[in-house]
Amino acid sequence: MARTRSEGENRPRGRPPVRSEEETKRIVLEAARHAFAVDGYAATSTEELARGAGISTKTLYRLFPGKAALFEAMCADRLERLLSDFNLQSNNQADIETSLAAVLVACADLALDPEVVALQRMVLQQSATFPDLAANFYRDGIARTAAALAGWLRDQVGKKRIALDNVDEAAGMMIGMMVSAPQRAAIYAGLTLPTRREIERRARVCAAILLDGCRGRSS
Incomplete structure (x- = not known):
């Protein structure tokens, strides 16, 4: 008759592995x-x-050390994961309007990500009580996105595809035009964030305005 293992023999031996x-x-x-x-x-x-x-x-x-430090670390961790895929590369094969629209879509994918918007809503709600939260969110997310766009614009200026005197200021303006209105609508009015198709359409409109302006032709 085959020997059966006792209940004790079925149990794993030793202590459970310690988490790092x-x-x-x-x-x-x-x-x-x-x-x-x-x-x-x-x-x-x-x-x-x-x-x-x-x-x-x-x-x-x-x-x-405390809840505020944990919230800051959580925001930084989530933004770092999202920003790890945020790569603005120049496409010299596409015309500048197509390239700019693609870059604006990439910025919107980050700024209008539902989780990022939820974090921003939370930060705004607590900013009066915990002002460091808002400052850290701006530094870890908003400012880094603008810096990445400024770097892309600087590269385009170097290739003489566009002409800008202040790429950092222009980057902030472009991000504001692309994402501020949808963000405010979601945070303050509870409206639905734009779909991918709506984001792409908005990016094309923004790129056209930024490159060509919207002044009517004079007679």
Whole structure:
């Protein structure tokens, strides 16, 4: 008769593997992202965050000094992941209007991402109480997007495809024209974010206005 294994022999031996600190941080940030999105910043407690991540509050405070630091880290982490795919490359084969429209679409894909808009809404709601949150969100997201666009514009100026005196100022203006109105409509009026087709159409209109202007022909 074959020998059956006892219940004790079926159990894995030794202690369960210990999570690394980086893995624990990742789990905490994901738990925080979910909690902040569902309950908002003010209503989320550090005890809930620790429980959601399956750790003690002592461990949470060892990793992040407080809720504001955790929120900042969560925003920076999400924006870093999104910005890792944000690559504005020159396409010398396409005409400048097509190239500019494509670049504006890339900026809108980031700025009008539902998660980014949700984070921005949360930051605005808490900015009076926690002003550093707004400053950090601007630095980690908005300013980096504008800097990337300014770099692309600088490259186009160097290739004499466009002429601009101040590429940094122009980048801010272009992003404002492309995404500010849809962002405000979503954040303040609760309207639906534009679809991909609507974003592409808006980018073509913005590119035409930026390159050609809209002044009527005089007689």
